[in-house]
Amino acid sequence: MAAKLRLALIAHDQKKDDLVAFAGRHEAMLSGCAVFATGTTGGRIAQACPSLDVSAMKSGPLGGDQQIGAMIAEGGIDALIFFVDPLTAMPHDVDVKALMRLAIVYDIPMALNRSTAEMVLQHLRRPTGNQKRNDGK
Numbered sequence: 576m577a578a579k580l581r582l583a584l585i586a587h588d589q590k591k592d593d594l595v596a597f598a599g600r601h602e603a604m605l606s607g608c609a610v611f612a613t614g615t616t617g618g619r620i621a622q623a624c625p626s627l628d629v630s631a632m633k634s635g636p637l638g639g640d641q642q643i644g645a646m647i648a649e650g651g652i653d654a655l656i657f658f659v660d661p662l663t664a665m666p667h668d669v670d671v672k673a674l675m676r677l678a679i680v681y682d683i684p685m686a687l688n689r690s691t692a693e694m695v696l697q698h699l700r701r702p703t704g705n706q707k708r709n710d711g712k
């Protein structure tokens with residue numbers, strides 16, 4: 576049996592409703608994935624989509640972005656979907672940048688807005704080269 580796709584889902588506060596709606600629309604597909612999220616985002620998704628297997632890390636400002644970044648560095652995440660708020664200053668902006676940097680370094684698909692997330696999810700319905708690479712091949 577194919578390994579579960581490991582997806583990181585994160586949203587800043589002003590984008591959480593959008594991400595929860597996105598997860599709800601794709602709940603059937605996401606229920607076959609292992610979902611990792613920052614704390615508050617993960618709680619919101621788990622509440623709205625009870626069929627999903629959601630592992631919530633710490634809240635973003637308290638280290639959650641860094642935890643997801645470490646998972647990427649260890650090959651534990653196949654794609655990052657991060658609904659970023661471009662209009663609000665964040666106290667943990669450096670953590671956000673570090674997370675994005677690691678997604679680039681390890682060349683995993685990274686969607687930073689809804690329209691790109693739709694494309695990434697559509698593509699990820701099939702196993703990808705990145706998934707194979709993260710498995711150590």
Ligand SMILES: O=C(CO)COP(=O)(O)O
Pocket residue numbers: 585586587588612613614615616617633634635636639640671
């Ligand atoms: O701040 C975040 C990402 O940078 C998200 O964290 P929360 O999901 O805990 O709100």
